[in-house]
């Protein structure tokens with residue numbers, strides 16, 4: 001299976017190059033970066049400290065989509081929307097890890113999924129996908145006087161908040177309570193805001209250092225507190241999951257899939 005990587009010189013892109021080169025069933029089709037990127041033209045293997053991969057970093061995503069069976073995208077929302085259009089035009093499998101997409105950018109993915117198999121997940125680790133199921137179950141069992149708060153901490157480079165994974169955990173908790181997240185979410189608290197409304201799902205965002213990704217869901221009830229947590233210590237878990245998703249999606253019909261589909265959860 002020929003797998004291409006857009007945003008190949010980014011933190012996740014570099015991990016993905018290693019993961020594709022290490023996968024027996026996969027071949028590295030190429031990688032792209034934004035126009036003007038300092039590493040354009042460099043060999044992708046050498047870029048990540050490995051032996052030559054025989055493919056250079058380019059700024060031509062169309063050529064990559066034409067030549068690959070699947071493309072993995074951990075970039076920025078504007079680029080992801082453009083890549084979704086290319087996936088739709090070429091029928092190439094697309095794996096989307098980019099978070100922080102607005103409604104129009106998300107719509108570009110939905111439209112493209114009529115023509116191509118697309119796997120989108122806010123988090124490609126197996127552990128977080130297990131966590132999503134546990135969070136929904138706990139929210140369904142615990143009564144709504146157990147206040148739900150979701151905490152995420154990430155490295156200081158991260159640009160979107162709350163994290164995509166925190167929002168996915170919020171969606172899972174809201175689903176467990178049969179509520180719509182947008183109607184009960186509180187993403188910012190500042191000043192004299194009054195008492196916490198019952199049923200609210202609160203978010204708190206911490207940023208600093210090189211934290212790969214920590215998430216905790218707290219159910220604070222009368223006389224006790226339940227906490228379910230996940231801590232990623234290496235980006236390898238996301239890269240490995242994304243390559244697994246790409247290989248899985250190559251055998252699927254066009255449609256929009258999640259990591260739960262890939263893992264059969």
Ligand code: NAD
Nearest residue numbers: 007010011012033034074075079097098099122123124238
């Ligand atoms: P990063 O900034 O290190 O990498 C993004 C790369 O995309 C950069 O190298 C940038 O130059 C490149 N890029 C920008 N525009 C481009 C374009 N038009 N064409 C090609 N490349 C382009 O960021 P990161 O830490 O690797 O994270 C990237 C995204 O992945 C973020 O949205 C982050 O939240 C998300 N993420 C998701 C998961 C998951 O499991 N779903 C895990 C980690 C990170």
